Amino acid sequence: MxxxxxxxxxxxxxxxxxxxxxxxxxxxxxxxxxxxxxxxxxxxxxxxxxxxxxxxxxxxxxxxxxxNEFGCSNQSVLPELGSTSRGLRILSETWSASRDQLTLEVSGAAGSEYELITWDSWEIEKLEGAESGQRPGWSTIRIQILPSELEQYPHKKVVVHFSSAQGKSERR
CATH class of the missing domain: 2.60.40 (Immunoglobulin-like)
Structure with missing residues (x-):
């Protein structure tokens, strides 16, 4: 700064x-x-x-x-005037006591796919409820919200498991 x-x-x-x-x-x-x-x-x-x-x-x-500053960002886009939102919402973020697991509760439009941009993603060991992806210059977490006739904005749980290695320099 x-x-x-x-x-x-x-x-x-x-x-x-x-x-x-x-x-x-x-x-x-x-x-x-x-x-x-x-x-x-x-x-x-x-x-x-x-x-x-x-x-x-x-x-x-x-x-x-x-x-070890892992983070993720959701790039939200405003809906067109008069349209309903179709964006992903991160409803909660919960860390395990040992800080080796992050649980995200998300909601999105039924049948839609979303991407979270991540940094320090080299720390991710495993994903549940999502897949890892790549964009030029970024790593991503891809989240697929299944089609649903019951809910317009179904919820989904995404669990990010981190490796036990501490520090980027130790990892490389």
Whole structure:
């Protein structure tokens, strides 16, 4: 993250609280190349790395090094005007106590296929309820919602199992 004051000369404090996955570990945090103190607040569904630093005039570059930061993103598309939504909804994300399994409860239009874009997907050992896929520059999780005459937006459970190897450098 890059920040700084564009006008004035009074010092202010920036507090940055990005969400990170429960599996992630913060290795180090630097501000303009120097170590800076940080905390990690863990909650039921995620963690937040918290860092505060003073800002005066000039530019400030904050860098955060993470290990095991698996994540997935759903690129939602708005329906055409007057149409019903056909997008995938991630209803819940639940991590196992050992943080080696992520369960996603999703809902989507009956008979549709969806893709979640993932990062650090090299950590995935096995998928249940979905398949792994590839796009140029990205790994994906493909989710097929079965056709249903009973439900317009059926639910589906996807379980992501992670390898026990810790750290990308150990894995390569």
């Amino acid at each position: 890059q920040t700084g004051l564009t006008s004035g000369n009074e010092e202010c404090t920036v507090e940055f609280r990005p969400a990170i996955s429960l599996k992630a570990q913060v290795q180090k945090v630097e501000l303009n190349g120097k170590p800076v103190r940080f905390q990690v607040e863990t909650r039921e569904g995620d963690q937040h790395m918290v860092v505060q630093f003073p800002v005066k005039s000039g530019k400030y570059l904050l860098r955060i090094w993470l290990l």
